[in-house]
Amino acid sequence: MKIHQPVGVRVGNVQIGGGAPVVVQSMTMTDTADAAATAAQCAELAQAGSEVVRVTVNVPEAAAAVPEIRRRLDDAGCEVPLVGDFHYNGHQLLKSYPDCARILDKFRINPGNVGTGVRRDEQFSTICKIARDYGTPIRIGVNGGSLDQDLVTAKMQENTDRHLGHSSEEIINECLVLSALQSTELALEAGLRKDQIVISCKVSQPRSLIAVYTDLAARTEQPLHLGLTEAGMGIKGMVWSSTAMGILLHQGIGDTIRVSLTPRPSGDRRDEVIAACELLQALGLRSFSPSVTACPGCGRTTSTTFQELAERIQAYVRDMIPEWKKEYDGVEEMRLAVMGCVVNGPGESKAANIGISLPGTGEEPHCPVYIDGSHTTTLKGSYDELAEAFRALVDGYVVEHYPRKSTREPV
Numbered sequence: 001m002k003i004h005q006p007v008g009v010r011v012g013n014v015q016i017g018g019g020a021p022v023v024v025q026s027m028t029m030t031d032t033a034d035a036a037a038t039a040a041q042c043a044e045l046a047q048a049g050s051e052v053v054r055v056t057v058n059v060p061e062a063a064a065a066v067p068e069i070r071r072r073l074d075d076a077g078c079e080v081p082l083v084g085d086f087h088y089n090g091h092q093l094l095k096s097y098p099d100c101a102r103i104l105d106k107f108r109i110n111p112g113n114v115g116t117g118v119r120r121d122e123q124f125s126t127i128c129k130i131a132r133d134y135g136t137p138i139r140i141g142v143n144g145g146s147l148d149q150d151l152v153t154a155k156m157q158e159n160t161d162r163h164l165g166h167s168s169e170e171i172i173n174e175c176l177v178l179s180a181l182q183s184t185e186l187a188l189e190a191g192l193r194k195d196q197i198v199i200s201c202k203v204s205q206p207r208s209l210i211a212v213y214t215d216l217a218a219r220t221e222q223p224l225h226l227g228l229t230e231a232g233m234g235i236k237g238m239v240w241s242s243t244a245m246g247i248l249l250h251q252g253i254g255d256t257i258r259v260s261l262t263p264r265p266s267g268d269r270r271d272e273v274i275a276a277c278e279l280l281q282a283l284g285l286r287s288f289s290p291s292v293t294a295c296p297g298c299g300r301t302t303s304t305t306f307q308e309l310a311e312r313i314q315a316y317v318r319d320m321i322p323e324w325k326k327e328y329d330g331v332e333e334m335r336l337a338v339m340g341c342v343v344n345g346p347g348e349s350k351a352a353n354i355g356i357s358l359p360g361t362g363e364e365p366h367c368p369v370y371i372d373g374s375h376t377t378t379l380k381g382s383y384d385e386l387a388e389a390f391r392a393l394v395d396g397y398v399v400e401h402y403p404r405k406s407t408r409e410p411v
């Protein structure tokens with residue numbers, strides 16, 4: 001049950017908050033001025049499961065490229081909403097490139113990077129008024145690394161003068177929340193409605209993220225965008241993101257998420273999308289793709305066949321799920337199991353929709369297959385033969401067990 005009940009904000013064809021399922025977001029890392037490369041990466045991220053994609057809009061060339069990026073996506077049949085990420089000069093770019101402002105489905109504004117002093121409020125309000133005029137929602141994205149230093153200094157001094165005894169971490173956390181709430185009031189004063197504002201307060205430490213969003217959820221009815229601002233690379237980034245966001249999401253806090261992974265050189269940007277989808281699926285909040293259960297391996301599983309088969313089947317269902325979801329209802333709920341020995345193999349295989357228990361060391365060289373709990377067949381042969389036969393069983397199960405979506409035109 002959600003403990004935070006926010007208003008709904010419409011971003012293109014996606015709703016954030018207002019009782020909608022938690023939305024997955026990601027961000028391109030191409031040069032936005034390269035419209036072809038950016039559109040291609042947007043489409044890749046969308047196909048992987050990203051329901052909203054953000055692009056950097058930092059220079060005139062990037063702003064000028066946004067209409068072409070949208071055109072290319074539309075021509076490819078990709079309707080994913082586009083968010084423009086603005087820092088420092090967003091007020092100038094949005095005024096100078098009205099087509100960019102008109103086409104973007106949301107503006108992301110960092111209150112700490114829109115200017116200083118009086119100019120900060122003026123330039124922030126300028127962006128909000130442009131959003132108001134186009135009917136575009138915004139995300140007020142406060143970051144720990146670019147927090148308003150005037151606010152921090154004032155709160156630090158208050159802590160000293162009043163002998164409050166707060167730690168620097170507690171003060172920074174408070175400033176993040178205050179910046180978001182104060183910026184929300186400025187946005188409302190500029191003419192935006194509550195159903196046009198999403199809030200985020202991103203930091204790089206899981207403990208602080210939990211504290212900040214717990215406080216924020218109690219003090220606003222705006223939808224909340226969750227994410228560590230710099231989660232890190234690979235396993236570390238996934239674990240830290242899951243630790244922080246998993247706790248918050250389980251408590252009913254959070255309406256849209258991004259797992260901000262640092263990719264390896266030439267790495268796949270889609271990894272952060274897959275991680276976000278897996279997080280939501282692990283918590284039972286969403287279903288994006290059939291899950292593959294596989295054992296971790298031990299001294300009984302000296303063959304690598306079960307590992308290779310699990311990897312191959314996982315890749316296969318991820319490749320197929322975009323097409324399956326177009327044709328079949330509920331296919332993302334399918335559960336598969338690829339197990340490596342007799343200890344847990346049959347039990348886990350029976351618990352899946354389709355499960356195979358491969359032989360461990362010293363076991364008979366055959367592979368019983370269970371479909372919906374019943375032993376249906378036994379496979380033998382080489383790895384390639386096993387993979388092909390199991391894949392055929394998966395394909396058959398999809399066709400036989402999931403209803404086809406109606407193709408009739410509405411009357």
